[in-house]
Amino acid sequence: MSEIESDAPPPRRPTMKDVAREAGVSTSAVSFALNNRPGVSDSTRRRVIRVADRLGWRPSSAARALSGESAGAVGMVLARPADSLGGESFFLQLVSGIQASLAPRDQALVFQMVDDVQAECELYRRWWAEGRVDGVIVVDPRVSDPRPETLAVLGLPAVIIGGMEAPGSPDAPQLPRRARLSNIWADDSGAMDLIVRHLYGLGHRRIGHIAGTPGFAHTARRIASLRAAARRLGLEHAVSVTTDFTDRQGAKAARRLFSAPVPPTALICDNEVMAVAAVSVAAERGLLIPRDVSVVSWEDSVICHTLHPQLTALVRKADEFGGRAAAQLLALLDGGAPRQLQDPLPRLESRESTGAPPA
């Protein structure tokens, strides 16, 4: 291919004015025609649409946002230190699902990572003031979370993923009635029961739990659920150790649990990265899985079934989860009422890493 000498005509994005001129009508007529509003004849409408198509016209999102009050975008913020997401595949899958829901509606996704929830609230305020997004998807709810309050005050629609207490819970925060917050909550308690029953059925009576970050709502719920289940079943003991979700602290927690005078015979790990770390620590100590210790990962990903032994894991389709959340947000943006809905209980896929405890 030879050097291209004559640059193509300066590329200017076509505007409604161009379409109007070309079609021989006013810009208002173009607007009516393209938005399926009454005010133009069918023949004109068709002509305008044809011209717009030919010119490759697309509404300027900025102009539309300015007059239409809709930014055509939703936001998502991740408030975790980058290193704590090392090998977690959950979020990429989640985002992938969110996309899939958003794309057909031509909604863009604005994504940002920040250090903490304070910064996240700041960012929400900024996005709101800038009119950058129409709504947001909130992840990783905390036990005492300032975000719902912030969003409620701003009147920014949001879907909180895995958040808040079960509806009707006395702990559920009271928010201004204006709040347009939907909530998709995961039944952590039910999921924990699933795991504990599986382990109990295999004969385990001493369970260690490598949990997530203390401030996270789901961490708190899981810890409480484990304790409740332990009481109910009369387990010898069930200990939760909190971490920051990294392999490092996962390994540390595993060492600590293994070093107890009466070590657990089964480990529940709140993500797959820590599950792998736990397996690794077990190997270090010469413990065979599942002969000496069983391991369950609360989150599935390729490594869980690529590794040997394959890890028993709680399987939830993160992309479908994200898709549902985005759909909820769109419903909210369409004027729908806020809803509380529960995500289906994940499935516990039993693989090679769980078995009967040593005699």
Add this chain to the structure above:
Amino acid sequence: MSEIESDAPPPRRPTMKDVAREAGVSTSAVSFALNNRPGVSDSTRRRVIRVADRLGWRPSSAARALSGESAGAVGMVLARPADSLGGESFFLQLVSGIQASLAPRDQALVFQMVDDVQAECELYRRWWAEGRVDGVIVVDPRVSDPRPETLAVLGLPAVIIGGMEAPGSPDAPQLPRRARLSNIWADDSGAMDLIVRHLYGLGHRRIGHIAGTPGFAHTARRIASLRAAARRLGLEHAVSVTTDFTDRQGAKAARRLFSAPVPPTALICDNEVMAVAAVSVAAERGLLIPRDVSVVSWEDSVICHTLHPQLTALVRKADEFGGRAAAQLLALLDGGAPRQLQDPLPRLESRESTGAPPA
């Protein structure tokens, strides 16, 4: 907390008009004051800034985009099937780095996933026509990639990550001079040399390569580099098998390589997911690592050093990589000239998965 009866006054985002009224000046004066332009006295400027601060004013991104021609956002598209990103941590890290560069400049990141590069080009056209982004970051360049051309025609500034041929290469596509494309290219050839020399030094003469997707430019480069290195060093053989980057195909490729009449004594895997898969297949066949076979992962992540044996891996800081790319894009948006720059050679971190070949 009791039910909140009296909703706070309807939250309306403050505009320049509000600031102007409050400060007792015209909106133009506010504009001058807030954008550090001459035309107002220092005292007025300070007063306006104080008022704006107090009201929490932020420029409407839409309005600014409409008049200023700048969307205040950059885009990034990922054209891979979602399942091929299963456990890869590279992209999240990359995005994290991009963020970090963008945030101080108040640039938002618009993120989207699509099925293929055709759809990606479509999306670029849409984003351009909508005026949604000021520039984009392009990842996963292909051997015959329509994207640079598309972007060049649109005049949309872009940074291509790991892309194009080395500057001056005859294969480098000719683009319109208007093109505002920078390029951060990774020295795949140098990196491959690093790995091959490491393995050669250990005594390996038969190397298997579990490569990525054939259409990807870096896959092609790595395959070619391996072949060149093999010729140079006089290796017995060096075979590349292409995949789709998934654990499944990685495992399949590993099986195929192990089943060869004269199987390789070392495996180079183009990402960590396939490296883990290869390790797994080796275990299946009773092959000990690194005694019977050595494994190198072309990408590091937590699992590489959590697993046992720890995987020898090529370490590049994906977040720093992303940060540099974003910085380049910002420079381009500031009117800087397009640049070709090379990413520093990654480091090969030798861990437990590589050793001398069996006698």
Add this chain to the structure above:
DNA sequence: CGCTGATGGTAACGCGGTTTAGTTGAATCG
């Protein structure tokens, strides 16, 4: 004292859409 030039500010316009209020021309009706 009138002219000049700088200073500090305002009014008006454009960006690209949407929306409301008119303005036509033709058909309908008394």
Add this chain to the structure above:
DNA sequence: CGATTCAACTAAACCGCGTTACCATCAGCG
């Protein structure tokens, strides 16, 4: 046949910002 009504379309205002042109005031100066 003139008045009424409606469909089809246009003109103009608006969204919130940046920007340019313009205008008042005042100091300096011949």
